[in-house]
Amino acid sequence: MITYQINKDKLEKAAFILKTVAHPTRLAIVDLLSQNEKLSVNEICEVLNCEQSLLSHHLINMKLKGILRSEKDGLNVFYSLKEREVMKLIECIEHCDCNM
Amino acid sequence: MITYQINKDKLEKAAFILKTVAHPTRLAIVDLLSQNEKLSVNEICEVLNCEQSLLSHHLINMKLKGILRSEKDGLNVFYSLKEREVMKLIECIEHCDCNM
DNA sequence: TTGATATATGAAAATATTATCATGTATTTG
DNA sequence: CAAATACATGATAATATTTTCATATATCAA
Numbered sequence: 001m002i003t004y005q006i007n008k009d010k011l012e013k014a015a016f017i018l019k020t021v022a023h024p025t026r027l028a029i030v031d032l033l034s035q036n037e038k039l040s041v042n043e044i045c046e047v048l049n050c051e052q053s054l055l056s057h058h059l060i061n062m063k064l065k066g067i068l069r070s071e072k073d074g075l076n077v078f079y080s081l082k083e084r085e086v087m088k089l090i091e092c093i094e095h096c097d098c099n100m
Numbered sequence: 101m102i103t104y105q106i107n108k109d110k111l112e113k114a115a116f117i118l119k120t121v122a123h124p125t126r127l128a129i130v131d132l133l134s135q136n137e138k139l140s141v142n143e144i145c146e147v148l149n150c151e152q153s154l155l156s157h158h159l160i161n162m163k164l165k166g167i168l169r170s171e172k173d174g175l176n177v178f179y180s181l182k183e184r185e186v187m188k189l190i191e192c193i194e195h196c197d198c199n200m
Numbered sequence: 201t202t203g204a205t206a207t208a209t210g211a212a213a214a215t216a217t218t219a220t221c222a223t224g225t226a227t228t229t230g
Numbered sequence: 231c232a233a234a235t236a237c238a239t240g241a242t243a244a245t246a247t248t249t250t251c252a253t254a255t256a257t258c259a260a
Contacts, residue, residue: 015124022118024111
């Protein structure tokens with residue numbers, strides 16, 4: 001008999017966070033921000049070579065989901081990691097050698 | 101000037117793995133299998149209360165992406181975690197307190 | 201105030217994922 | 231062999247995500 005105790009809520013929450021990060025561009029954003037305290041949309045835009053509006057959508061989405069925070073300074077908006085824990089995901093994935 | 105060295109390939113690979121796991125049912129599967137060396141489709145089906153065919157799709161998908169392995173034994177097919185590293189994702193997520 | 205720059209917004213289009221259903225295959229049992 | 235069980239498959243439908251594009255807003259500088 002298999003027992004299973006994990007909270008369904010927790011799973012959904014976790015999947016939700018994972019989904020937020022499970023995208024090359026968004027993963028790159030997390031990665032970038034784990035190496036740079038804060039970056040403006042424009043800076044990220046250039047480094048990642050991503051269309052401004054699309055990047056904006058991503059950033060806002062990630063902020064909404066609690067992964068990033070933003071702070072306005074004049075014309076710029078600087079984004080930074082809200083939960084530096086998320087960095088661990090990247091590390092974990094980098095060490096994980098799933099064959100594909 | 102921001103430097104960015106991460107391999108684009110690696111990001112895509114990582115996002116790919118993450119996507120595979122970023123789903124409540126699939127996360128539950130990983131979780132279940134981290135606590136039980138191997139389980140048959142039927143067992144997982146019952147514990148998760150998931151429709152057989154849908155579960156099969158999930159399992160095969162996860163196997164295809166290198167997260168699970170399967171082994172046939174008579175009528176049953178037993179699935180197990182191929183990369184126990186993936187468990188760390190769960191732990192990580194559980195400790196991560198992203199506010200949502 | 202005008203123009204330029206940085207970012208956001210929202211609708212629509214393109215694409216991908218997830219779920220459902222009907223049916224197929226393999227294995228075991230009687 | 232026929233029936234039952236466990237699982238897989240594949241098409242389609244339902245839904246969600248991602249991208250694009252046109253435009254809006256805010257701030258700064260001249």
